[in-house]
């Protein structure tokens with residue numbers, strides 16, 4: 173287990189803000205996870221688990237605690253009947269496949285420290301559908317269930333089977349099944365009722381050979397029409413999503429952001445009828461009725477605006493870019509201005525998506 177001290181959190185998160193963390197521990201094997209909790213306990217400090225830092229922001233005062241990062245990588249696949257044999261631990265046989273025993277269902281297990289997009293690539297290369305629209309979401313596999321990542325009509329919960337976790341309450345490794353996670357839009361027990369309790373060690377998904385079923389998400393449909401695409405294989409949809417994202421979203425390796433800074437607004441049937449009467453665009457997604465918060469932000473006049481060093485992204489107003497903010501306080505001021513303006517104009521309260529250390 174690697175231990176470093178006084179590490180600036182801005183170097184660990186894609187928003188590139190935040191003061192020093194007292195300790196940063198790196199675990200590269202599940203057996204080191206209990207040791208990390210012991211370490212924090214011995215210092216009487218709290219723990220924050222960090223993946224790629226793509227959905228996390230930190231304050232200027234930093235974190236007087238222990239940040240635990242993980243470098244446990246590996247992806248493994250198996251026919252469903254092999255599921256019993258999927259072991260805990262870092263896989264030594266990355267990429268090695270067992271014989272498919274059921275051609276309609278396919279199991280993939282990824283270690284928490286694996287880059288999420290490598291998991292998507294792994295599935296697409298094998299012609300497996302279920303997560304191709306989640307291509308290029310930044311971050312690590314272990315964080316994917318935390319907010320039930322979603323994009324372009326798919327979300328993790330659609331294919332999620334289970335996760336191996338370390339339970340810091342009972343100090344044991346266990347398996348949590350999909351039904352334990354309480355998944356909904358950008359939500360699971362990991363970011364709500366059981367926040368900070370479980371360390372995800374690996375996630376297991378069930379995919380299928382084949383193609384994504386129509387109707388496709390609007391922007392995918394548009395891209396297909398404009399480019400005359402007739403191949404809807406997982407790899408082709410992955411290429412389409414990659415192109416759409418490259419056009420609209422900042423690359424976190426080059427431009428600091430935490431992706432969507434606000435959640436979309438989900439409405440009841442009555443609220444949706446009321447919104448439609450007022451002329452607001454209501455979308456009927458497979459997960460319910462919603463208003464795109466990016467639209468609200470644009471209509472409130474913020475598109476491409478620079479607020480305290482924070483740029484409201486021109487092509488996707490939900491995304492706030494740290495162009496020249498000097499501190500978390502700058503971000504907080506920009507956040508407040510946007511929330512208040514949207515509230516005053518539309519009556520909706522925007523909710524922040526990224527977690528705070």
Ligand SMILES: Cc1cc2nc3c(=O)[nH]c(=O)nc-3n(C[C@H](O)[C@H](O)[C@H](O)COP(=O)(O)OP(=O)(O)OC[C@H]3O[C@@H](n4cnc5c(N)ncnc54)[C@H](O)[C@@H]3O)c2cc1C
Nearest residue numbers: 223224225226227228310311312314315321322372430431
């Ligand atoms: C440009 C950009 C585009 C984005 N687009 C999307 C998108 O389309 N859809 C979407 O859903 N999200 C999107 N995001 C947000 C982000 O990519 C996801 O939330 C992703 O899952 C974060 O992964 P991470 O490893 O960076 O998580 P981190 O930011 O490191 O952590 C996020 C949360 O998960 C917890 N966590 C991390 N690892 C573990 C673990 N092993 N066990 C338990 N808890 C853990 C952390 O404590 C924290 O609370 C985008 C972000 C950026 C910067």
